[in-house]
Structures are given as C-alpha cells and as structure tokens.
Amino acid sequence: MAKSRSFLLKHNSGIGLNAVLPYLEALHFVRSCASEFHSDDVVMDVGCGPEMYCCKAVLEVFPQVKSLIAVDSEQRLQNAERTDIIMPFIGNIQERDSLEYYEGKISKVFSMNVVHEIKDKELAFQNVYRLLKCGGEAAFSFCVESKGNKFIKAMLEVPKYKKLFQDSFDENFYPNECRKQYYKEMLERVGFHDVRANEERKTLPYSTDEQCKEVLSKTLKKYFKVPREKEDEFIDEAFQIYVKIDSIADGKPYYHSLILTLFGVKPVESMDLKAMETSDA
Numbered sequence: 001m002a003k004s005r006s007f008l009l010k011h012n013s014g015i016g017l018n019a020v021l022p023y024l025e026a027l028h029f030v031r032s033c034a035s036e037f038h039s040d041d042v043v044m045d046v047g048c049g050p051e052m053y054c055c056k057a058v059l060e061v062f063p064q065v066k067s068l069i070a071v072d073s074e075q076r077l078q079n080a081e082r083t084d085i086i087m088p089f090i091g092n093i094q095e096r097d098s099l100e101y102y103e104g105k106i107s108k109v110f111s112m113n114v115v116h117e118i119k120d121k122e123l124a125f126q127n128v129y130r131l132l133k134c135g136g137e138a139a140f141s142f143c144v145e146s147k148g149n150k151f152i153k154a155m156l157e158v159p160k161y162k163k164l165f166q167d168s169f170d171e172n173f174y175p176n177e178c179r180k181q182y183y184k185e186m187l188e189r190v191g192f193h194d195v196r197a198n199e200e201r202k203t204l205p206y207s208t209d210e211q212c213k214e215v216l217s218k219t220l221k222k223y224f225k226v227p228r229e230k231e232d233e234f235i236d237e238a239f240q241i242y243v244k245i246d247s248i249a250d251g252k253p254y255y256h257s258l259i260l261t262l263f264g265v266k267p268v269e270s271m272d273l274k275a276m277e278t279s280d281a
C-alpha cells in the first residue's frame with residue numbers, strides 16, 4: 001500500500017493543469033464502476049496511454065490493488081516506468097495473441113477513452129472477456145458522439161478547406177444507431193452478464209478562445225495541410241465555424257461529447273469463448 005501511495009504522490013506531483021481534467025475524469029470513472037476490490041485483484045487498464053490517468057485513479061481509489069497491467073498498443077509504452085505494482089505491457093486488444101498470457105488471470109478491466117478508436121469493437125470485447133477470471137468485471141467508457149466530428153464535417157462543407165484536406169474522414173464515425181442499447185446487446189452477445197449502460201453528456205468549457213484555438217489547431221493539423229503563412233487566418237476562420245456548430249453559453253466555446261459507460265460481469269460459471277465456438281460448430 002505504501003508503494004502505491006508513493007507512486008501516486010510522485011506521479012501526481014507531475015500532473016500539470018492540462019492533466020487535471022483527464023485525471024479527474026479517470027477518478028470519476030473508476031469510482032463509478034468498481035464497488036469492491038480485493039487484495040489479490042489483478043487489474044488491467046486497456047489503452048492506458050502514456051499518462052496512465054486511469055491507472056493512477058485506480059491506485060488512488062483502491063490502494064490495496066496488488067498488480068496493475070497497463071496495456072497499450074503504442075510502442076512508446078516501452079519507455080514507461082515499471083513499478084512494483086504497475087506493469088506496462090504492449091498489446092493490442094484487437095489481437096488476441098498479443099495478450100494471451102493474461103487470459104483468465106484478470107479480476108477487473110478498465111478502459112477509458114479507447115473503444116471509440118477501435119474498429120472491431122465486438123472482437124475487442126471478446127478479448128477482454130477472455131482476459132477476465134470467472135466472476136471478473138469489465139468497465140468501458142468511450143465517446144459515442146462528439147462535437148469534434150461535427151466540426152470536421154462542417155469544415156469539409158467549405159470548398160476552400162476541402163481542397164486542403166489530406167486525410168480520410170469517416171463522416172459516420174459515430175452512427176446514431178450505435179448507442180447505449182446497441183453496445184449493451186453487444187456485451188451480452190459476447191457473454192457478459194449484469195450489463196449496465198449509462199450515457200452522460202459532457203460539456204467542457206474552454207477557459208479562453210485562445211485555449212480553444214490551440215486545441216483546434218492540433219486537431220486540424222491531422223486533417224488539413226495549410227501553408228504556414230495562412231495558418232493564423234485558417235485557425236481564426238475555423239474557430240468561427242466551431243462556435244457556430246453549437247451555441248456557446250457565457251460567450252465561451254465548449255467541447256461537447258456523449259460518453260457511454262458500460263459495465264459487465266463474466267459469469268462465475270462461464271465457458272471459454274473458444275470452447276463455445278467449438279461446441280457451436
């Protein structure tokens with residue numbers, strides 16, 4: 001316990017202002033989905049990211065956790081610090097083989113802000129199910145609608161910006177029909193029991209227009225190739241489009257998203273998915 005606390009203090013001291021919100025979001029998520037932890041629990045954070053906010057939140061809320069496997073598909077995780085409790089592990093939740101070693105060994109899986117990035121979500125949920133011990137729990141929190149997506153769509157409606165577009169963009173990245181009920185049924189198909197789903201609309205104000213422009217600039221760089229001398233003008237115009245998409249209360253721009261949180265339990269008496277596939281054949 002002392003070790004987890006010292007880890008937390010060490011890493012919390014490095015949480016700057018920009019990291020406070022994602023860390024608080026992780027705390028909210030972990031608190032909302034894990035009512036009980038036992039001292040022998042082995043926990044996994046799938047798609048932990050380099051900052052490991054969710055891992056830090058788990059240790060804050062459940063200091064008795066013995067082992068926390070921090071999984072991410074990004075190679076940069078190689079440089080992440082290994083502690084007595086946190087073990088960084090490079091693995092892809094869409095590739096069963098990459099995490100096979102942990103199958104049937106995990107008590108709780110958390111995954112925050114990851115599932116919307118995953119193409120084959122059902123396959124990812126199946127692989128999480130395989131990782132869990134019987135009776136183990138999984139919790140996922142991810143975006144099912146975002147203002148960011150609407151914003152790129154609006155930018156592409158302006159011909160002069162469309163010409164600068166250099167990436168592929170899926171207009172239907174967040175289909176309207178893929179919401180709470182759709183994902184609840186998906187988890188049940190995989191074999192999870194006691195599935196619960198909550199949607200929460202998040203509205204986060206940017207503290208200033210400049211902060212909003214900074215975020216927009218980072219996002220837009222991924223999609224648009226803008227000549228250097230035109231960058232400031234481009235961002236100013238993009239900002240005008242952004243604030244038109246939704247109303248801005250208090251004269252401040254906001255970031256809007258719809259976050260789905262899903263919980264599921266692997267039944268105590270559960271068959272391995274592979275055995276189920278074989279017996280179905």
Ligand SMILES: C[S@@+](CC[C@H](N)C(=O)[O-])C[C@H]1O[C@@H](n2cnc3c(N)ncnc32)[C@H](O)[C@@H]1O
Pocket residue numbers: 022046047048049050051052053054071072073074091092093094111112113114117118
């Ligand atoms: C938006 S970040 C979220 C990071 C962290 N969970 C948080 O909330 O701060 C998404 C992370 O998921 C990871 N990721 C995306 N697809 C993945 C996959 N198939 N398997 C494992 N990690 C994945 C990315 O590399 C990235 O670090």
